[in-house]
Amino acid sequence: MDYSLFVDAKCISKIYKEKMPDLQNVEIEKMVIIPGKDAEIRICVDTTELPQEMPSEWLIQKATNVQIWIAFISIEFIEFNITNGMNCCMTISDNNGKKRVCITNSTDGKRICFDAKWIFAKKISACAVWD
Numbered sequence: 001m002d003y004s005l006f007v008d009a010k011c012i013s014k015i016y017k018e019k020m021p022d023l024q025n026v027e028i029e030k031m032v033i034i035p036g037k038d039a040e041i042r043i044c045v046d047t048t049e050l051p052q053e054m055p056s057e058w059l060i061q062k063a064t065n066v067q068i069w070i071a072f073i074s075i076e077f078i079e080f081n082i083t084n085g086m087n088c089c090m091t092i093s094d095n096n097g098k099k100r101v102c103i104t105n106s107t108d109g110k111r112i113c114f115d116a117k118w119i120f121a122k123k124i125s126a127c128a129v130w131d
Contacts, residue, residue, distance in 0.1 A: 005092050005099050009121040012068060021049040021066070023090040028082065028103065029067055038074040041114065042122070043103075045070065045090065055126075063126035072101060074117035082112045092119065 001023050003009045012020060023045060030044040046067050054063065076098075082088075087106040092099055099119055104111040 001090070002092060005094060006119045006121060011124045012121045015055065015066075015124055016051045017053065019052055021047055021068075023047060023049075023068075025049075025106075026088050026090060027085065028088055038117070039076075041072045041075050041116075043070050043072070044068070045088075050126075058126040061126065062128045064129045066124065066126050068121060069123040071120045071122050072099075072114065072116035072118075073120070075114045078113040078115065080112050080114075081110045083108055083110050 001020065003012070003020055009020075026045040026047045028043060029046040030042075032042040034040040034042070044067055046065050048065055050063065050066060078100075082103060083105050085105050085107055088103050089106060090101070090103045092101050094100070095115055098115040098117060100113070100115055101119075102111055102113040
């Protein structure tokens with residue numbers, strides 16, 4: 001994952017330090033689309049890729065997953081066909097000044113792709129998944 005394409009990813013780098021998560025094998029936990037002039041999509045990804053040094057409150061709650069809210073602003077959809085599963089791969093690349101975002105379900109190949117003008121990591125939290 002190329003975090004240099006984010007306008008702001010401080011909340012992620014503060015927790016993960018030098019070893020940022022690659023956002024492979026993630027689940028799309030929630031997705032909110034906000035229409036308008038600078039249409040926005042907010043996506044909450046759930047990953048089992050934990051930071052090397054866990055924050056103390058995450059250790060206390062015995063965190064097994066990390067949820068990251070990412071806001072993509074001024075979007076243009078290219079493809080919208082996604083299914084559930086904890087096996088999605090997120091890629092972000094430069095596309096002539098815009099950021100091309102593709103989230104592909106590894107099981108069935110269905111995906112959502114869009115271009116965004118700006119990307120912000122908005123919030124990060126942890127949770128414990130119970131069997």
